Amino acid sequence: MSDWEPTSWKSKPTLQQPTYGDSAAFDEVVQRLGERPPLVTGWEVERLKTQLALAANGDAFLLQGGDCSESFDACRADPIEKKLKVLLQMSLVLVYGLKKPIIRVGRIAGQYAKPRSNDLEIRDGVSLPSYRGDCVNRSPFTSEDRQPRPENLLTAYDRSAQTLNYLRALTEGGFADLKHPENWELDFVTLSSRSDEYHQMVRGIGDSLNFLDVLGGVTRAELSRVDFYTSHEALLLAYEASLTRRAIGRSGWYNLGTHFPWIGDRTRAIDGAHIEYCRGIKNPIGVKVGPSMTPDGLRELLEVLNPDREAGRMTLICRFGASQIQSSLPPLIAAVQSSKQPVLWSVDPMHGNTITTAEGIKTRHFDQILDEVRDSFAIHAQHGTVVGGIHLELTGNNVTECIGGAGGLSSTDLATAYESNVDPRLNYEQAMEIAFQIAGQARGS
Template structure:
């Protein structure tokens, strides 16, 4: 059952609830000054974009869209560079092209970027060689270097995060509006690997077939079709640092309710999905569509409580449940989750996050995710939804457009020995561009 009364919500009512995963700022006056500055800055997104996404997520629930949500585990300020942003957009566009062609359905693209600068941690402190310092919580809070200066939470980073998010979003919008995503020219999206990848032939065949289809449709129409020259793109991040989220929460003219205008699609992670906690309290009151990560530790009462609290009016498109169960446990838990939500009559969109439940530690100290385990969980997810009379509406992936070696396996069969070659993530391992596209090709076979 819901633990809150929706009539009593305010943007700061979360402050009356237990708030986990929040940094301890050493100077409260500096924090309040930074938050006041942040609240005066222009929003990153608009309320009509938020409502447009909610409407399209409702259509995804009805089977009209397949959702592709992907991007970095944790963005870094240093990666706010044109080539890195463009490559990240390219791989998502390439994946969506494969999905559109193979699944014969429209794809709703949601990036994990332009705000994914904070990450939850399993412990507040980290100890190395007898020295204990605050854990690295993402560039929005502190820096990864293991020094007292770098690890001290700095509220000025909240303003830097807003600026980097704005620059990222501005560049992405400029690329899309300028024809970068034009289906007439998918060659714009090519990354260097296309020339030598084992997947190159399959990808090129799909590009050629889609190009033929576009030309055929325009021949029938007798004119260029505008929808083929650009795509819609939305942003998302985990709503983790509640002070920052509150500072960008506001009302707008001619629209009811409060909007978080730092992102189109905030989500709640498993570590902060406590029904009585601050994150659920904050998120229940905003008009944005919401995602919630759900895992094996979440029993049916907890799951139903989240549905009731976050979407008491049962609005289509409002709530997305992102299951992250792991290949070994998905068969034990996903069917009862699907049945529990369906019996209660809650309209939800189901996404699969096959990344977080399949994280492993190697003997040489790296965190990795085996591609085979990721693929296994995703394959089971499609099968289990079908078996329950449900539909898997999309995927939630941590990936990059760079040639990293962080997840083992895939077309090039990366091994633990390969991890040290190009392991650049400061938090969790990501699929590289080749593994991400291979997964898209596999999804087409499953779907």
């Protein structure tokens, strides 16, 4: 791409970028970021791309999940361990049900920025800049906290590096050895109407892992380590460009700040800066696709981002909402089929199902989340395509941010443990219940 470089996005219309009062300080921070080591390698990125190509063909399944927006304060051992644990346990349930490899990708080690609907937030007649994630500003509603600070980008890099370092230590050092279902936090299973089915599945997983453990040639070390990849929205383009490098032993440019960047539904304008930036990097790319996407727009977008039709390059993360998926998804499937583009279809049942309670609290209803998951699988089956992944906002903590699930959370329970500064997340039991539902549906069919 002779007409592309990591900063060519600056010539395009740019959305969702903060305004910094001290441009000289911002430029200095970006320069310092450009001198720091990469966080991931080109080898890891290419390995993930190969695996995503399998998922696009139905031979693997992508499990992508984590916080809506990471916080600097949560860069501690316990929250990292809990997020990894729930994703690993979900992946074992999905392996058991789907009978195919699971690709584990966290919304982690870099998900510190969030797009916002409005530049300003107004409370009691006071107008301040919206909270855009910890790498931009802080969430408390004060003038000092809401000012974008360039140095936060350096902190985001540091926290990402620390998180990634601990994740690698855990996944290589035996934390992934989850052969003992009695260690799983499955109290919620007894509350579910499908309790017997879930208990039987857990016993089956334990028996299967124990069987593998005694097979000749399969060592405990091989069964206890897993591949785990990172992802975040490629939102703050100066930050992303500063970590865009030529990978060792490979041609072309890679975003080496994450394995799997994605483009949000608000920033995927075909002539915009985010598409310009992402078209030039070699990473696999995710694109959030909502109800406003048209078939022609999707074909054009894929042509720009993947003109060579490279397998594993493109993941479409569909976020329509339970009430709109039936009308929105089929035309887009037809558009992709006519373009002969190899894409991985992933369902994001979170973002299209956000509601606000009478008390002004953002939440999501578990039943609507499940409805969108079920409908997505059914629609793809009708059109001869496959759902190759799921994209969830979740946490391993016992939060009360989404209504419903086996625990029967109601709107009056939300204040009990509502921790998110932006969007509501599934808690451990709700996330696990989704994994069980997908696995049970697959085994039943």
